[in-house]
Each structure stands twice: as C-alpha cells, then as structure tokens.
Amino acid sequence: MFSNVHIVLVNTSHPGNIGSTARAMKTMGFKKLILVNPKEFPSEKSNALAVGCTDVLKTAKVFPSLDVAIGSSNINIGLSARTRKASIPVLSVDDCVKYVLSNNSLKYNIIFGSEASGLSNSDLLKCDYIVSIPTYKDYSSLNLSAAVQLITYELYQKSNIHKLITKKSTSYATTKEKNYFIESLIDLMNETNFMSVKNSKSLTKKIHILFNKANLESDEVNMLLGMINSIYKKLNK
Amino acid sequence: MFSNVHIVLVNTSHPGNIGSTARAMKTMGFKKLILVNPKEFPSEKSNALAVGCTDVLKTAKVFPSLDVAIGSSNINIGLSARTRKASIPVLSVDDCVKYVLSNNSLKYNIIFGSEASGLSNSDLLKCDYIVSIPTYKDYSSLNLSAAVQLITYELYQKSNIHKLITKKSTSYATTKEKNYFIESLIDLMNETNFMSVKNSKSLTKKIHILFNKANLESDEVNMLLGMINSIYKKLNK
Numbered sequence: 001m002f003s004n005v006h007i008v009l010v011n012t013s014h015p016g017n018i019g020s021t022a023r024a025m026k027t028m029g030f031k032k033l034i035l036v037n038p039k040e041f042p043s044e045k046s047n048a049l050a051v052g053c054t055d056v057l058k059t060a061k062v063f064p065s066l067d068v069a070i071g072s073s074n075i076n077i078g079l080s081a082r083t084r085k086a087s088i089p090v091l092s093v094d095d096c097v098k099y100v101l102s103n104n105s106l107k108y109n110i111i112f113g114s115e116a117s118g119l120s121n122s123d124l125l126k127c128d129y130i131v132s133i134p135t136y137k138d139y140s141s142l143n144l145s146a147a148v149q150l151i152t153y154e155l156y157q158k159s160n161i162h163k164l165i166t167k168k169s170t171s172y173a174t175t176k177e178k179n180y181f182i183e184s185l186i187d188l189m190n191e192t193n194f195m196s197v198k199n200s201k202s203l204t205k206k207i208h209i210l211f212n213k214a215n216l217e218s219d220e221v222n223m224l225l226g227m228i229n230s231i232y233k234k235l236n237k
Numbered sequence: 238m239f240s241n242v243h244i245v246l247v248n249t250s251h252p253g254n255i256g257s258t259a260r261a262m263k264t265m266g267f268k269k270l271i272l273v274n275p276k277e278f279p280s281e282k283s284n285a286l287a288v289g290c291t292d293v294l295k296t297a298k299v300f301p302s303l304d305v306a307i308g309s310s311n312i313n314i315g316l317s318a319r320t321r322k323a324s325i326p327v328l329s330v331d332d333c334v335k336y337v338l339s340n341n342s343l344k345y346n347i348i349f350g351s352e353a354s355g356l357s358n359s360d361l362l363k364c365d366y367i368v369s370i371p372t373y374k375d376y377s378s379l380n381l382s383a384a385v386q387l388i389t390y391e392l393y394q395k396s397n398i399h400k401l402i403t404k405k406s407t408s409y410a411t412t413k414e415k416n417y418f419i420e421s422l423i424d425l426m427n428e429t430n431f432m433s434v435k436n437s438k439s440l441t442k443k444i445h446i447l448f449n450k451a452n453l454e455s456d457e458v459n460m461l462l463g464m465i466n467s468i469y470k471k472l473n474k
Contacts, residue, residue: 024383135265138266146386153370156372
C-alpha cells in the first residue's frame with residue numbers, strides 16, 4: 001500500500017519524533033520514510049517510540065539535502081502553515097488527498113519541515129503544491145508526528161472510498177529533470193542579464209512556481225532544454 | 238469552542254501521553270480534559286510535552302473512577318478497536334462527528350482507554366456508542382495522543398462545515414441518573430432471582446446496552462425509577 005508515496009522529514013531536531021512518525025505512518029499503511037539531515041539518527045529514542053515498527057526506521061533513507069532526496073520523484077507536496085506568503089499553489093487537505101490518490105503511477109513526496117520552523121522558503125520553492133492543516137486560531141502548534149498522522153489517516157481513509165486508479169502512465173518529469181531545466185534557465189537569464197542581484201530572489205521564485213504548476217513531462221523538459229541550448233548556440237555564434 | 242465536549246483519558250500509563258494529548262486538543266480548539274486514575278499526574282513529563290498548553294493540564298480534572306468522571310454528562314462515546322465483540326452501537330468516525338456536532342446543548346465525553354489495553358469491557362458498557370478509528374490491517378497500534386488528534390481534527394474540520402445548531406433542549410438524563418436507574422434495575426433483578434451468578438455478567442451488559450441506546454431523558458428515568466419503586470412496594474406487601 002502507498003508504495004508510491006514517501007513521507008519526507010526535513011531537519012528533524014528530536015529523534016523521538018522520527019520514531020513517532022514511523023508509528024503514525026505504519027498504522028495507515030505507509031512504509032517509505034525519507035530523512036533529510038536529521039539531527040540524530042539512528043537513535044535509541046527513535047526506536048523507543050517506534051513501537052512495533054522499527055522496520056520503517058531500518059528501511060528509511062537518509063540524505064544530506066532535500067534536492068537529492070526528492071530527485072527521483074514526480075510530485076512534491078510541502079506542509080506549511082505559511083500559505084499566504086508563498087505564491088505556490090495551495091491545496092486543501094481534501095484536494096491533496098484526491099490528487100495523491102488520483103494516480104498511483106506517479107511518485108509523490110509529502111514533505112514536513114523542522115519542529116521549530118517548518119519548511120524554509122527555499123524548500124517550499126521545490127514543492128509543486130503546499131498543504132496547510134487547519135488548526136484552531138489561538139494555538140496552531142501541531143506536533144510533527146501528529147501532522148503526519150493526520151495526513152496519512154486522510155489518505156488511508158479516502159483510499160478505501162476512491163478506488164485507486166492507475167492512469168495511463170504519462171511520463172512525468174522527475175524532480176531532478178525539472179530542476180536541472182530550471183537551473184539551466186536561471187543560468188541563461190543571468191547570462192542575458194535579465195536576472196540581477198536585485199531581482200534574483202523573486203525571479204527564481206516565480207520561475208519555480210511557474211514550472212511546478214506545469215506538471216512537466218520528460219519530453220517537455222527535453223524540449224525546453226533543447227530551446228535553451230539553441231539560444232546558447234546563437235549567443236556564442 | 239467545544240466547551241460541551243470533554244476528552245477523557247482512562248488509566249493512562251505514560252505521563253508524556255497526557256502532555257501530547259493536551260497539545261493535540263488545543264490545536265483543534267478543545268480545552269476540557271478529564272483524567273481517570275492516571276499513573277502519574279501532575280508530572281514534569283506531561284508539562285514538557287504540552288508545549289504552550291499547560292493551561293489545559295492545569296484545568297484538567299482528575300477522578301478515581303470513570304463512573305464519577307462522567308456522572309454529569311449526557312452522552313459517552315468510547316474509542317475501541319474491539320467493536321465486534323461488543324453489542325454496543327458502533328458509530329463510524331464521520332457519524333460520531335456529525336452526532337457530536339448535531340447538538341451543542343448536550344455534554345459529550347469522548348473516552349480513550351489505556352495505552353496497553355484500551356477501554357475495559359466494563360468501561361465500554363458505560364458508553365452509549367463505540368467508535369473505532371480504521372487502521373491498516375497489518376498494524377493497528379495507534380498512539381493515544383495520535384488517536385485524540387485524529388478525532389479532534391475531524392470535529393474541528395467538520396465544525397466549520399456543519400454550522401453548530403443548538404437544538405431545543407430536550408432534558409437528556411445525565412449519565413449518573415441513567416446509571417442509578419440501571420443499578421436499581423439490576424438490584425431488583427437480583428432480588429427477583431432473574432439474575433444469577435451464571436448470567437449476571439451477560440445480563441448486566443445487555444441492560445446497559447439497551448438503555449444506553451434509548452437516549453433516556455430525565456423524566457423517563459424518573460418514570461422508570463417510579464416503576465421499580467412500585468414493584469418493591471408490591472413485593473414487600
């Protein structure tokens with residue numbers, strides 16, 4: 001079940017939360033855990049809280065950076081309380097669930113930030129979508145593993161209703177392919193002086209958002225790269 | 238918000254779970270916590286995990302037994318994985334949410350058992366309804382505070398959709414009134430030898446289930462007690 005969905009924890013401070021997350025995942029049929037730069041792992045504290053599910057911890061993959069961690073996936077969904085700040089498309093929890101369940105030939109990452117500060121702005125830019133779990137106005141401090149529990153529960157619940165459909169496999173670009181293109185485009189824009197020190201940050205953001213929304217296929221990325229190459233050739237003529 | 242809903246933890250072993258529960262509750266707008274016979278409370282461990290919500294712990298009420306704890310409420314909903322064993326009416330999570338949101342003039346208890354074994358059979362008999370959170374078949378060991386998080390989240394979410402309606406206040410019997418009647422009836426049945434050592438357990442269960450389903454009003458309880466009294470008078474004549 002849910003073999004195409006990874007739960008990704010970024011910069012987790014407390015090893016206990018990694019153990020609780022493993023338990024939360026397994027109760028809902030999720031087994032694929034990715035850890036990006038955890039403060040302490042493996043750890044006795046993680047094992048202690050992963051009652052009956054150290055298998056999830058043993059098969060967890062650890063990466064030094066988010067980029068590498070999500071390279072081979074197709075769709076990245078970031079959890080964040082700060083949806084207004086970003087212009088990245090926002091999904092409700094329900095729509096996120098429908099989307100993930102809509103096509104199990106795609107590889108999804110559901111990405112959770114650190115306990116203290118969540119996902120950074122640069123991490124959010126790598127996300128195709130942002131999801132925010134609604135909380136009561138006076139106190140919004142959801143525990144990390146509690147957030148994982150809520151999202152995995154909603155997916156598990158709805159998976160019994162929406163029958164999983166394997167759509168005709170369109171060959172969506174991997175995150176790595178897509179980001180290689182985006183970096184190439186940014187290089188080019190620096191080259192052309194379209195990008196300056198002043199506008200670099202906001203432009204980078206806009207480019208990410210635009211191409212994340214496009215749900216690029218591999219062929220389309222190749223085409224875009226071909227376009228960039230052709231521009232370079234022309235420039236160097 | 239949710240001032241008519243108590244979260245009741247019975248025989249909690251780990252004080253950390255009490256702290257995590259307080260946090261889970263507060264993120265979804267719940268503040269009323271009842272603790273029945275906790276192993277350790279108050280506790281440093283509870284406080285440490287109740288980040289920013291020690292107010293919930295400070296106002297928590299502690300009782301030595303479930304009976305006393307739920308005496309002044311109207312409706313008791315017990316969480317249990319063992320729904321098949323009992324013949325107590327079972328609600329899905331969705332139906333439970335609709336029921337609790339349907340009438341905020343009633344006092345609801347949502348009752349969670351101990352980490353190791355959940356609610357006992359005798360505790361379940363005090364419940365009007367049982368709710369079971371669906372989990373993946375291979376591993377159903379939901380953490381206590383994770384279970385509280387899921388139920389409170391569902392209630393909070395749906396409360397934004399179903400507008401809270403205060404129905405014309407029918408004067409539902411309190412749990413104390415109802416159980417006083419049930420005990421009187423059982424005493425009478427012992428008196429009449431309808432109840433024996435052999436059938437006492439199963440009959441007690443059936444009586445509880447029957448009258449819990451009836452959603453008794455105070456007037457009805459009074460009437461039933463009057464009937465019992467009249468029988469005693471006749472017997473002693």
